[in-house]
Amino acid sequence: MIKELRAKLDSGETSSQKLVEEYFDNIKKLDKDLNAFISADKEKALERAGVADKTIKKGEADMLTGIPFATKDNYCVKHYKTTAGSKILEDYKPPYSATAIKKLEECPLLGKTNCDEFAMGASGENSAYGPTKNPHGHDHVAGGSSSGSAAAVAAGMAPFALGTDTGGSVRLPASFCGIVGLRPTYGRISRYGIIAMASSLDVVGTLTQTVEDAAIVLDNLAGQDSLDSTTPPIKKDDYLKEIEKDIKGMKIGVPIEYINAEGIDEKVKKEINEAIAKFKDMGAEVEEMSLPHTEYAVATYYIIVSSEVSSNLARYDGVKYGLRIPGETLEQMYTDTRTIGFGWEVERRILMGTFSLSAGYQDKYYQKAQKVRTLIKQDFDKAFKKYDILLTPTSPTPAFKLGEKTKDPLSMYLMDVFTAPSSLAGVPALSVPAGSVDGLPIGLQLIGPQFGERRILRAGHKLLP
Amino acid sequence: MKISPEEVKKIGKLAKITLSEDEVKKMSKDLTAVLDYVEKLDEVKTDKVEPTSQVTGLLNIRRKDKVDYDFEQSDMLDSAPEAEGNLIKVKKIFDD
Numbered sequence: 001m002i003k004e005l006r007a008k009l010d011s012g013e014t015s016s017q018k019l020v021e022e023y024f025d026n027i028k029k030l031d032k033d034l035n036a037f038i039s040a041d042k043e044k045a046l047e048r049a050g051v052a053d054k055t056i057k058k059g060e061a062d063m064l065t066g067i068p069f070a071t072k073d074n075y076c077v078k079h080y081k082t083t084a085g086s087k088i089l090e091d092y093k094p095p096y097s098a099t100a101i102k103k104l105e106e107c108p109l110l111g112k113t114n115c116d117e118f119a120m121g122a123s124g125e126n127s128a129y130g131p132t133k134n135p136h137g138h139d140h141v142a143g144g145s146s147s148g149s150a151a152a153v154a155a156g157m158a159p160f161a162l163g164t165d166t167g168g169s170v171r172l173p174a175s176f177c178g179i180v181g182l183r184p185t186y187g188r189i190s191r192y193g194i195i196a197m198a199s200s201l202d203v204v205g206t207l208t209q210t211v212e213d214a215a216i217v218l219d220n221l222a223g224q225d226s227l228d229s230t231t232p233p234i235k236k237d238d239y240l241k242e243i244e245k246d247i248k249g250m251k252i253g254v255p256i257e258y259i260n261a262e263g264i265d266e267k268v269k270k271e272i273n274e275a276i277a278k279f280k281d282m283g284a285e286v287e288e289m290s291l292p293h294t295e296y297a298v299a300t301y302y303i304i305v306s307s308e309v310s311s312n313l314a315r316y317d318g319v320k321y322g323l324r325i326p327g328e329t330l331e332q333m334y335t336d337t338r339t340i341g342f343g344w345e346v347e348r349r350i351l352m353g354t355f356s357l358s359a360g361y362q363d364k365y366y367q368k369a370q371k372v373r374t375l376i377k378q379d380f381d382k383a384f385k386k387y388d389i390l391l392t393p394t395s396p397t398p399a400f401k402l403g404e405k406t407k408d409p410l411s412m413y414l415m416d417v418f419t420a421p422s423s424l425a426g427v428p429a430l431s432v433p434a435g436s437v438d439g440l441p442i443g444l445q446l447i448g449p450q451f452g453e454r455r456i457l458r459a460g461h462k463l464l465p
Numbered sequence: 466m467k468i469s470p471e472e473v474k475k476i477g478k479l480a481k482i483t484l485s486e487d488e489v490k491k492m493s494k495d496l497t498a499v500l501d502y503v504e505k506l507d508e509v510k511t512d513k514v515e516p517t518s519q520v521t522g523l524l525n526i527r528r529k530d531k532v533d534y535d536f537e538q539s540d541m542l543d544s545a546p547e548a549e550g551n552l553i554k555v556k557k558i559f560d561d
Contacts, residue, residue, distance in 0.1 A: 355468065
């Protein structure tokens with residue numbers, strides 16, 4: 001998709017400004033139903049597109065110059081409303097832009113997309129700005145937390161979009177909306193300027209129509225950043241070249257804990273088997289294997305996430321930016337601002353985290369989870385000594401109905417059952433579309449070793465027709 | 466393990482979040498359900514396992530001792546809920 005737009009821009013068949021107009025036509029037509037955008041500023045987009053068009057005319061365009069995009073609303077964009085899906089940041093306009101946004105300076109920003117409040121959720125329903133609907137069925141969720149980014153790309157309201165993935169927040173909505181979602185290795189892309197949720201797990205991810213597009217955007221964003229000390233000095237690969245190589249002899253493991261998981265849809269199993277057959281046809285070696293600590297991943301994940309959330313979100317106190325509810329005393333201001341500004345899921349995780357870090361419980365919960373995390377990571381370290389990549393479903397089922405899981409927090413948390421383990425291990429994972437159940441898409445997940453994006457991109461590129 | 470409504474109020478105080486009586490009950494139920502679920506970690510033997518707090522393997526990242534950002538002071542003050550001159554204004558911290 002991006003390469004085709006590139007060719008049209010370079011040949012003069014279209015211009016960046018024309019593209020912006022076309023995407024805004026789609027947004028106008030579709031978004032009152034889908035609610036994928038929290039804000040969209042056409043003037044700003046056209047202004048940037050105008051600059052890009054001049055660069056293109058001069059023959060100085062790079063691969064992404066002039067290609068419009070959308071970004072999840074937890075990316076800081078200078079002087080652009082940035083809410084993170086929360087009332088507490090309703091009027092916040094950051095004084096700076098995230099590194100990832102700066103790297104896409106030549107791309108017109110169409111708008112900021114809807115998401116679960118502070119990226120906490122698996123359905124998009126925790127947004128303070130209403131849920132995003134699934135473009136494939138409006139009474140179904142788009143998946144979360146990068147719900148708006150996934151729906152925008154799937155519905156043709158943006159050619160690509162940025163999201164964030166902590167426990168599955170790019171892969172799950174990608175799978176529910178039938179598009180490609182990449183969670184790169186932890187540390188591969190700078191997170192500077194992205195509103196933090198759980199810092200040992202948060203990564204920048206991409207939502208695209210094709211694997212090739214994921215490779216293009218990753219190539220643009222990957223690399224060390226002096227402003228994010230979790231980005232190591234590891235060279236990026238030539239992802240576009242890598243995806244063209246064949247997968248003959250590639251060793252692919254299929255973890256039994258995933259395919260035999262409780263509650264997995266039969267159609268999802270069928271798609272896995274078809275993918276296995278396809279990979280074998282292409283000369284890959286596929287076999288079943290085990291990641292023995294898989295069943296502990298969601299419990300581990302929620303303790304660690306809640307603990308980090310309770311610490312990270314302490315900054316929302318009404319003092320320096322965001323909402324302030326003035327009170328009689330400073331203490332009252334803190335409490336009222338937080339109580340009124342945060343939604344239920346955010347409060348639940350803050351309280352859970354405050355509890356699991358409190359005296360007397362820290363060893364039992366937080367420390368314990370950190371130790372089990374080590375075992376989960378070791379499962380993957382061991383697996384990648386033998387296998388090049390792993391193949392799993394992205395989610396046990398396709399998108400569920402709006403409201404279906406909001407009453408039971410645990411059933412919502414369990415949506416991350418196939419995506420949380422690789423998040424804890426810090427390895428890259430890619431969700432690619434694979435068939436559908438009753439018109440609702442399902443996704444397959446390819447997991448690679450740390451900084452092995454080239455392998456999952458290559459296998460994903462080969463898997464898609 | 467059960468998190469009682471009293472416990473919820475206590476944690477709420479620490480986290481500076483106030484819940485209504487109904488919300489306290491609901492939160493107590495929600496948190497108890499989640500804790501019941503995470504108890505399953507007790508099945509895992511971890512006596513000799515080191516905890517993982519980050520996965521990069523990076524240690525002690527330093528930078529040069531120079532200013533490396535481009536904020537405008539006026540932007541920072543504009544995003545503050547209340548400012549006076551070049552200062553962000555809050556209620557007094559100490560009692561008289």
